[in-house]
Amino acid sequence: MLQMRISRLLAVTLVVVLGLGAFGLTGCATDEGDETGGEMSGGVETIKIGVQTALTGPLPDYGLAGKNGAELALADFGTFEMNGKTYQVELVILDDKAEPAEAAVVAQTMVDEGVVGVIGSLTTGATLSAIPIYYENRIPQISGSVTGPQANETGADTFFRTCWNDAIQGEALAVWAMEFDAKKVVLMDDNGAYSVGLADVAETTLGAEGVETLRQNCQSGDKDLSAQVANIKEFGPDVVIFTGYHPEGGLLRKQMVEAGMADVIFMGGDGIRSAEFIAEAGGEENATGCYATFGGFPEELQPGYEAFAAKYQEAYGEDVGPYSQNNYDAFGALIEAIKTAGSTDTEDIIVALQGITYEGVTGTFGFATEASGAVSKGDIVVEGLTPANVPRYEVSGQAWTAVE
Amino acid sequence: MKCRVFDREATPDREWRVSFDHIMSVTVGGLTVGMIYALIALGYTMVYGVLKFINFAHGEVFTVGGYVAAFTLLSLGIDQNSSWTLVAGAVALALLAAVLVPMMLGFLIERIAYRPLRGRSRIIPLLSAIGVSIVLQQLIIIVFGPKPVTIPTLALSSMTVSIFGVNVRVLALVIIGVSAALMIGLTYLVKSTRIGKAMRATSQDMEAAEMMGIDTNRTIAFTFLVGSALAGIGGLLVVMYYGSLKYDAGFLYGLKAFTSAVLGGIGNIPGAVVGAIVLGMTETYGVSVDLGFLAWFVLAGLVFGLYVQMVRAPRRRLAHVSGDRRTPDYERSIMNVYRLAPYHGIKTLLSERTDALVSVSAAHGVRLMAGNVFLAVVTAVMFVNGSVRLDTRWQPVIAFVVLMVILMFRPSGILGEAVTEKV
Numbered sequence: 001m002l003q004m005r006i007s008r009l010l011a012v013t014l015v016v017v018l019g020l021g022a023f024g025l026t027g028c029a030t031d032e033g034d035e036t037g038g039e040m041s042g043g044v045e046t047i048k049i050g051v052q053t054a055l056t057g058p059l060p061d062y063g064l065a066g067k068n069g070a071e072l073a074l075a076d077f078g079t080f081e082m083n084g085k086t087y088q089v090e091l092v093i094l095d096d097k098a099e100p101a102e103a104a105v106v107a108q109t110m111v112d113e114g115v116v117g118v119i120g121s122l123t124t125g126a127t128l129s130a131i132p133i134y135y136e137n138r139i140p141q142i143s144g145s146v147t148g149p150q151a152n153e154t155g156a157d158t159f160f161r162t163c164w165n166d167a168i169q170g171e172a173l174a175v176w177a178m179e180f181d182a183k184k185v186v187l188m189d190d191n192g193a194y195s196v197g198l199a200d201v202a203e204t205t206l207g208a209e210g211v212e213t214l215r216q217n218c219q220s221g222d223k224d225l226s227a228q229v230a231n232i233k234e235f236g237p238d239v240v241i242f243t244g245y246h247p248e249g250g251l252l253r254k255q256m257v258e259a260g261m262a263d264v265i266f267m268g269g270d271g272i273r274s275a276e277f278i279a280e281a282g283g284e285e286n287a288t289g290c291y292a293t294f295g296g297f298p299e300e301l302q303p304g305y306e307a308f309a310a311k312y313q314e315a316y317g318e319d320v321g322p323y324s325q326n327n328y329d330a331f332g333a334l335i336e337a338i339k340t341a342g343s344t345d346t347e348d349i350i351v352a353l354q355g356i357t358y359e360g361v362t363g364t365f366g367f368a369t370e371a372s373g374a375v376s377k378g379d380i381v382v383e384g385l386t387p388a389n390v391p392r393y394e395v396s397g398q399a400w401t402a403v404e
Numbered sequence: 405m406k407c408r409v410f411d412r413e414a415t416p417d418r419e420w421r422v423s424f425d426h427i428m429s430v431t432v433g434g435l436t437v438g439m440i441y442a443l444i445a446l447g448y449t450m451v452y453g454v455l456k457f458i459n460f461a462h463g464e465v466f467t468v469g470g471y472v473a474a475f476t477l478l479s480l481g482i483d484q485n486s487s488w489t490l491v492a493g494a495v496a497l498a499l500l501a502a503v504l505v506p507m508m509l510g511f512l513i514e515r516i517a518y519r520p521l522r523g524r525s526r527i528i529p530l531l532s533a534i535g536v537s538i539v540l541q542q543l544i545i546i547v548f549g550p551k552p553v554t555i556p557t558l559a560l561s562s563m564t565v566s567i568f569g570v571n572v573r574v575l576a577l578v579i580i581g582v583s584a585a586l587m588i589g590l591t592y593l594v595k596s597t598r599i600g601k602a603m604r605a606t607s608q609d610m611e612a613a614e615m616m617g618i619d620t621n622r623t624i625a626f627t628f629l630v631g632s633a634l635a636g637i638g639g640l641l642v643v644m645y646y647g648s649l650k651y652d653a654g655f656l657y658g659l660k661a662f663t664s665a666v667l668g669g670i671g672n673i674p675g676a677v678v679g680a681i682v683l684g685m686t687e688t689y690g691v692s693v694d695l696g697f698l699a700w701f702v703l704a705g706l707v708f709g710l711y712v713q714m715v716r717a718p719r720r721r722l723a724h725v726s727g728d729r730r731t732p733d734y735e736r737s738i739m740n741v742y743r744l745a746p747y748h749g750i751k752t753l754l755s756e757r758t759d760a761l762v763s764v765s766a767a768h769g770v771r772l773m774a775g776n777v778f779l780a781v782v783t784a785v786m787f788v789n790g791s792v793r794l795d796t797r798w799q800p801v802i803a804f805v806v807l808m809v810i811l812m813f814r815p816s817g818i819l820g821e822a823v824t825e826k827v
Contacts, residue, residue: 191797215795216796217795217796217797218796219799219800221650221652221656223642223646223653223656223657224433224436224437224646224687226429226430226432226433226434226436226437226688227430227433227434227687227688227689227690227691227692227796227799228691228692228796229429229433230426230429230430230433230688230692231691231692231793231796233425233426233429234423234425234426234692247552247648247650250648251646251647251648254557254646254647255646257562258562258564258573259429259571260571276551276552276554279554279648280552280554280647280648282556282557282562282647283484283556283557285484285557286557
């Protein structure tokens with residue numbers, strides 16, 4: 001009991017300290033703003049935007065990159081004119097440690113702070129417990145890094161995301177397999193939530209088109225896949241889709257080649273798109289004929305990436321961290337929605353977000369207003385993106401290269 | 405939540421089927437995995453036989469063997485284009501390294517972590533063993549890095565040979581052959597050599613063995629040397645067969661090998677191999693053969709179960725009874741509590757009979773009967789759903805159920821714990 005009380009005390013203290021830290025930071029920012037805006041005779045209204053991320057816990061590097069993205073966006077879009085008034089955004093940065101229980105507390109704190117919108121959270125699990133609170137209090141929430149297909153299963157209209165839903169890869173793999181004219185497809189996962197989700201979507205998509213499928217799976221860490229390979233060989237597929245990660249994916253490919261199935265097309269999601277896969281599959285010779293999709297446009301295809309990377313480098317002296325530009329876009333889209341709505345009323349902002357078309361770093365996008373197939377409500381809708389043009393890669397030599 | 409039990413629907417018009425190619429590749433796969441478990445299990449069982457203690461660091465010794473072998477092959481720079489003689493030489497060197505380094509390691513572990521604690525309560529060396537296993541895993545990460553080690557595909561490891569028209573990897577046959585040969589060699593070593601005699605003596609009574617002039621410290625060190633060498637050979641074969649190894653591989657392999665050793669009868673050398681084969685075969689057969697085919701194995705298990713319940717168990721109980729008490733009436737009452745277990749057994753258990761042997765036998769008989777009823781139901785269900793194949797998600801579950809059922813009928817393992825002929 002005492003330990004629980006102490007840890008709760010620590011958690012509260014941490015939240016307070018971080019909250020104060022955020023005040024301190026933005027306090028400085030407004031001070032600087034006052035030097036120039038002082039002559040504008042106090043027409044400045046302050047609104048609060050929350051950043052729910054995980055600066056401690058298992059993914060602090062991801063959390064920091066997300067926070068940096070939001071802060072860069074604050075510098076660029078944080079002061080704007082609307083209805084003849086100047087608005088100044090103040091960030092409320094809170095840490096949910098990527099824990100569901102903590103995320104609910106953070107979400108409630110955001111509500112109490114009176115934020116008009118939230119950027120975050122960082123992880124799918126944490127988002128699941130934050131969504132109902134934001135939904136009940138009608139606060140729009142835009143995540144730049146939640147890729148889990150199950151994040152918005154409830155279909156909350158307050159949830160949006162600027163990164164791709166993992167499920168799109170499942171659909172993309174199924175479509176790609178059908179482009180190869182596959183009649184029989186094996187789907188194999190590694191029992192992890194990410195992997196099973198992808199394989200489920202692919203299986204449904206293929207099943208709807210009348211393609212015969214066989215489902216197999218392994219445990220992460222398995223070395224011997226002879227049972228699965230024997231089953232696959234007996235089934236005689238044209239394509240094998242493995243939705244897990246490269247250690248098992250490479251072994252599966254290797255053992256398939258050794259069982260005489262080198263000519264079966266091998267596909268996977270971004271979990272196998274690693275140079276390690278080629279080595280684990282037994283080298284170039286075995287890995288040729290392996291294909292992978294990727295859950296986002298690669299950096300060179302993101303129109304604003306170069307400028308963003310330069311800005312990031314200047315501000316933090318390091319390379320862009322994971323999903324940083326997606327958080328930057330989330331903030332930008334939120335401000336754009338406020339301007340479109342012409343109001344800081346959250347209900348108006350939600351409506352504006354649903355109809356928005358935003359030109360961001362990662363491309364021009366809007367948000368899905370309805371769930372359909374693999375797409376859930378609030379998912380990013382990238383202009384011109386279909387399952388057929390999700391980035392594709394193939395093994396060529398010792399590396400993965402983009403498929404034309 | 406969708407519950408995925410079967411990966412294909414049972415169709416009434418389709419009989420369960422079994423193609424020779426499929427059974428052959430599943431069998432070879434299962435045997436190969438089993439033999440790899442066996443090589444590691446031999447080390448567990450030998451150490452247990454002598455010291456009555458589980459050396460949990462053994463799995464990590466295996467991993468070190470694999471890493472050393474892989475880095476030897478990599479540093480010699482061989483690839484698929486290397487000439488035969490070069491590859492043979494490199495593999496020989498890798499074998500040497502994969503035997504010597506684990507031997508050194510095994511010797512040091514025993515000297516540093518176990519010997520100073522010998523004679524204490526048994527839980528203490530057990531804790532020390534878990535500690536050593538954690539330390540070794542960290543050391544592997546520190547020395548070799550956290551990325552899995554991969555070796556280039558050699559012509560040797562991708563070579564196949566046709567057996568009854570089915571292509572089988574030569575390396576799989578090598579693994580099966582090497583493990584079988586090592587098991588026979590080890591049995592000879594323990595049974596017919598001087599040092600084997602010393603091992604058996606140490607196992608039976610360490611103090612008495614010391615008084616008879618046996619250097620027990622040396623004998624125990626020797627046991628660790630042999631066990632570690634076998635694990636190292638296992639590591640080399642795994643690296644050659646699968647092409648890659650990760651620093652934490654030893655945990656899962658160690659666990660399965662330990663299970664094999666218990667399943668076969670801990671302390672028993674042929675038992676470790678039999679247990680490992682049963683485990684490896686269960687893992688592969690369970691999820692890659694239709695239930696209608698598997699049902700025959702369960703049926704065989706049921707026949708054995710009935711034999712245990714009807715014939716062997718009562719005979720064994722009666723062996724404890726001295727001659728003058730062994731009247732025909734008494735014999736019949738023992739037989740009855742086994743053979744008519746539900747009726748007589750439960751009646752005996754409920755009555756206030758004072759004969760301890762009869763009531764113990766009644767409880768045993770009811771337990772065995774319950775096991776046989778379970779097997780009969782399973783057999784029936786499997787025959788009815790003959791064309792269904794279990795989803796691969798069931799793999800660990802099946803292995804566990806088989807383990808439980810076997811240990812229920814044979815608590816001391818398939819070949820029994822070595823009691824009189826300790827290792």
